Amino acid sequence: MMEKSLETVRGMRLRYGSKKKIKGTIVLMKKNVMDCSDVCASVVDMFYEIVGKGVSFQLISSAHGDPANGGRGKLGKAAYLEKWVTKVTSLSAKFSISFHWDFETMGIPGAVIVKNYHYSQFYLKIVTLHDVPQQGTLHFVCNSWVYPTRRYEYDRIFFTNKPYLPGDTPEPLRLYREEELIHLRGTGSGMLKPWDRVYDYAYYNDLGSPEKGTDYYRPVLGGSKEYPYPRRGRTGRPANEKDPNTETRLPPLSLDIYVPKDENFSRVKLSDFIGYALKSLGQVLIPEIRSLFEETFSEFHTFQDVLDLYEGGIKLPDGITLLKIRKHIPWELLKELLRSDGERFLKFPMPDVIKEDRTAWRTDEEFVREMLAGVNPMLIRRLEVFPPTSKLDPNLYGDQNSTMRREHIEKDMKGLTIDHAISSNRLFILDHHDAMMTYLRRINTTSTKTYATRTLILLEDNDTLRPIAIELSLPREDGDKHGAVSQVFTPCQTGVEGSIWQLAKAYAAVNDSGYHQLISHWLNTHAVIEPFIIATNRQLSVLHPIHKILKPHFRDTMHINALARQILINAGGVVEATVFPARFAMEMSSAVYKNWNFIEQALPEDLLKRGMAIRDPTKPHGLRLLIDDYPYAVDGLDIWSAIEAWVENYCHLYYPTNQTIQEDSELQSWWAEIREVGHGDLKNAPWWPKLHTQQELIKTCTIIIWIASALHAAVNFGQYSYAGYLPNRPTVSRRLMPKPGTCEFAEHESNPDSVFLKTITAQFQTLLGVSLIEILSRHSSDEIYLGQRDDPEWTDDDRARRAFREFSSSLREIEKRIMERNYGRRLRNRWGPVKLPYTLLYPNTSDQSKIGGLEVKGIPNSISI
Structure with missing residues (x-):
């Protein structure tokens, strides 16, 4: 080993001599270019440039430690950017820099200290060194805001793009690596400022505004058995004077909520977001x-x-x-x-669901097809027992089992019996009963008047679905413990019974819309992924290979979640104004989180749990779908398998044995913090992987990437296409089903369309709701999709880059298969009566696709909107 090192040094000496000046390139964006021209900042910056102290860069040796500095890598002489003030910059500007560096005594640089003596911050993208011995080109991928030195009590340090496990880190870089993580964790106290780089946890105690009165009080979510919840990023704002358990909120229209600056939207994306928000x-x-x-x-x-x-x-x-x-x-x-x-x-733009046909959304086939290919296709499940049963505690809620009877169902089953349909896997159910019933009494004391619903579905011979019964249930007037009172409705296409059936479908759609927005979308993607983001930045160094594979899947998520807490899911916010649980919306999502299971977020496990697939090693992905034409599952399994293969290839590069995983101190601290803090209310759940084996690590990373990319794309970007036309997916019902002999029933007989519209979402709520989902359904013009990287130099490991290229190639093959499935409209569930192809899991890997807008395709890397 010693002989090899001496030989390397001799080679350096022969080729470069004792000293050498390294040429470098810096790519950054000035703050005054990013925002608006700041005259004061420019004047101060010019002064610092004149006295020769603007922005300095100081290389750190990865080979030689300084005993006088605790063994940390030796520091080179500081170098300064050239022509800061006089250089005309675009959004992304290149600056030249020169370093004096003695390779014989210093070895190869492994990190760089950046000091900003200017008045304002800048965004540092990348530092590149040219003609480095044994390396050629050396990259320090930064992608970080660098504030003036007066804002920090420590040096800003950036490492090269070479990945290291903690135990393999060159000794001169170890303390730098450990100290950087300490800075990112913060002290756990104090109000955080824009220049703070702190990733920390807090409860959801910032949704209510108790100073406005009792109507604006909201319980703290997280930290209790009654209201468990994932943690969100800490802001450190002071407690509300009216309720010390509630954090003070910002003014209503302020978007200046704290998240670590590097988690903020890009200038392009923030401009798009604000522009559409103002319009809508x-x-x-x-x-x-x-x-x-x-x-x-x-x-x-x-x-x-x-x-x-x-x-x-x-x-x-x-x-x-x-x-x-x-x-x-x-x-x-x-x-x-x-x-x-x-x-x-x-x-508003014309929603896709009514582009080709203005009335096809009202058909029974389209109603149930969207359970397989709409925006909430992960709730339908195979029926195993008839009549359907409830899991609610009968001591608290009485008999909540279904009142459906065979005579309700079999008359529409063309000679098929219930027993045979169950045994042949042809009966399915969309069951919102239990999730809604525990909150229904309180919800119906507001302007909302709705039901807990069960929808029974039959699989036809042509692989399409047909609804055969809808049950609408209410709590009994004499108390919850006495059970439910229910009505069962069956299909009819004409007359009063036909319009009553349309209302029954609307109530089921209201349940599904609320569940989709609060659970499938917000809770199961946005909320559950934030603790992973926080823990990754606190416990995994940027040098860590798992940090490198996960980081792209966290882009913009903390920022959009913070904006959601500020204007969407807060007391009196847009979600409460447009989705039927209203003030109980977030509280209800907390109740559902009690049964959240990380392992079951994996698509194969989810399909098996719902009875939508069975294990079959002879089939692709090892599963046989019970509905062959199930677009979300068919395309999703392709995407899942591609992600899993990429993660497996990548992890095996750095973890050749299970022991290397168990001995990785950062990895084990990361996983412990996710379980015990980030998702601390579920820390004792038996399903958490131990993260002791290669397979556990591969599955864990695959689930995280799946949630952040494909799962979110499936539930988000089709919202405007399907729900932009509110009659198709109403979010509120304001009347109960009209009863025969009443004035309401007479009105229904005379003008059923008017009654339908007066029952579902009101006009103002429709305007607000459609405005919201138009924003949420838009791809940003700077979006980065699955299979893409915004930094070509994200790692110097050629093996990892090769594996990633294989992943991108596999996604392009999946794109071809999706187009083939949609071609010719042979598969009816992929198009439906509304003639809208299923493309929500179309990866969109081509660089030419970065056009933004209301595209019903494309899987962004992260939950970025």
């Missing part, structure tokens, strides 16, 4: 004008009124109302609301 939500986020809009917009009277949202916009309010609105809305915003014609406003 600005008018309803200002309390003073909300009442004016509610006075103007009351009910849709006909389905044409709903279509006018997309075909022509809504007629302007009268002049007096418009003048009142003008007092509260800046003229620039009002012009955006008026759109282009100046006469009609709030005109």
Whole structure:
């Protein structure tokens, strides 16, 4: 070993001599370019440049330690950027730099210290050294905001892109590696500022505004058996004076909520987000004008009124109302609301579900097809017992089992019996009963009037589905412990019974819409992934190979979650205003989180649990689907397997044995913190992997990547296509089913469409809800998709880069297969009566695809919106 080192040094001496000047390139973005021109900052920066002290870079040896500095790597002489002030910069500017470095005594650099003596911060993308001995080119991938030195009590340090397990880290870099993680963990106290780089945990105690009154009180989610929840990023804001358990909130329209600066949206994305938010939500986020809009917009009277949202916009309010609105809305915003014609406003893009056919959404086939290929295709399950049973505690809730009877069902089963249908795997159910029933009494004390629903579904011979019964249940008036009172409705296509059936489907759709938004979307992707992001930054160094594979899948998530807490899921926020559980929305998601299971987030385990597949080693992915034409499962299994293969190839590069996993101190600390802190309310659950074996590590990383990429894409980016037309997926019901002999039933007989529209989401809520999902369904113009990397130099390991190229190639093959499945419309569940192909799990790996917008395809790397 000693002879090899001496030979290396001799080679350096012969080729480069004792000293050498290393040329480098720095790529960064100035703050005043990112935002707006800052004259004061420019003047101060010029002064520092004149005195020769602007931005310094100091290389650290990876081969030789300094005994006087605790054995940390020796430091080279500081070098400074050239032409900072005079250089005209674009968004991404290159600067030259020169380092004096003695390779004979210092060896190869392994890190660099960056000091910013300027007035303002800048975004450092990458530092590149050229003609480095034995290396050629050396990259320090930074992607970080560097604030002025006065903001830090430590040096900003960036490492090369060479991955190391903790035990393999060169000795001169070990303390730097450990200290950097300590800085990122923070002290656990104090209000965090924009320049702080602290990743820490907090409960969801920032949703309520108790100072506004009892209507704005919300329980703390997390830290208790009653309200368990994943942790969110800590901001350190002071406690609310009215309730010390609640964190003080920012002003209603402020988007300046703390997340570590490096987790913020890019300039392009933030600009897109704010622009669409102003166009779509600005008018309803200002309390003073909300009442004016509610006075103007009351009910849709006909389905044409709903279509006018997309075909022509809504007629302007009268002049007096418009003048009142003008007092509260800046003229620039009002012009955006008026759109282009100046006469009609709030005109939305045409949702895909009604593009080809304005009425096909009302068919029974489309109603159930969306359970396989819509925005919430992961709840349908095989029925194993008839009648369906409840898991609610009968001591608390009485008899909650279904009241469906064979005579309700078999008359529409074309001679098939219930028993035979169950034994032949042809009966399925969409069951929202238990999740809704425990909150239904409280929900129905508000303006919402709805049911807990069960929908029974038959698999036809042609692999399509048909609904055969819907059960609507309410708590009994004499108390929860006495069970439920239920009604069962069966299909009818004509007359009063036909319109009653349409209402029954609407109530089931309301349940599914609420569950989708609060559980499938928010809880099961956004909320559960945030603890993984925090723990990764606190416990895994950027040098760690697992940090490198996971980091792209965390982009923008903490920021969008923080914005959600500020304006969407807070008390009185947009979600409470548009989704039927209203003030109980987040509390209800906490109740569901009690049964969350990390392992069951894996697609194969999820399909097996729901009885939608059985193990079959002769089939692709080792599973046989019970519904062959199940678009979410078919495409999803392809994506899952591609991710798993990529993770397996990557992990085997660094963990050749189980022992290497068990001896990795950072990895074990990371996993312990996720279980015991990030998801601490479920820390005693028996299903957590121990993370002692290669297979456990591979599965864990695959699940994390699946949740952050494909699962989120499946539940998010089709929202506008399917739910942008609210009658198809109403979010609220405001009336119960009309009873024969009542005035409501007479009204239903005379004008069923009007009653349908008065039952589901009101006009103002529709405007607000459609505005929200238009924002959430848009791909950012700078999106980075699965199989892509924003940094070509993310690692210097050629083996890892080769494995990643194979992963990208496999995704392109999957794209071809998805297009083939959709070709010719042979598979009816992929298109349905609405003629909308299933592309939500189409990866979209081509670089030409970065166009943003309401694309119903593309799997972003991360939960970025």
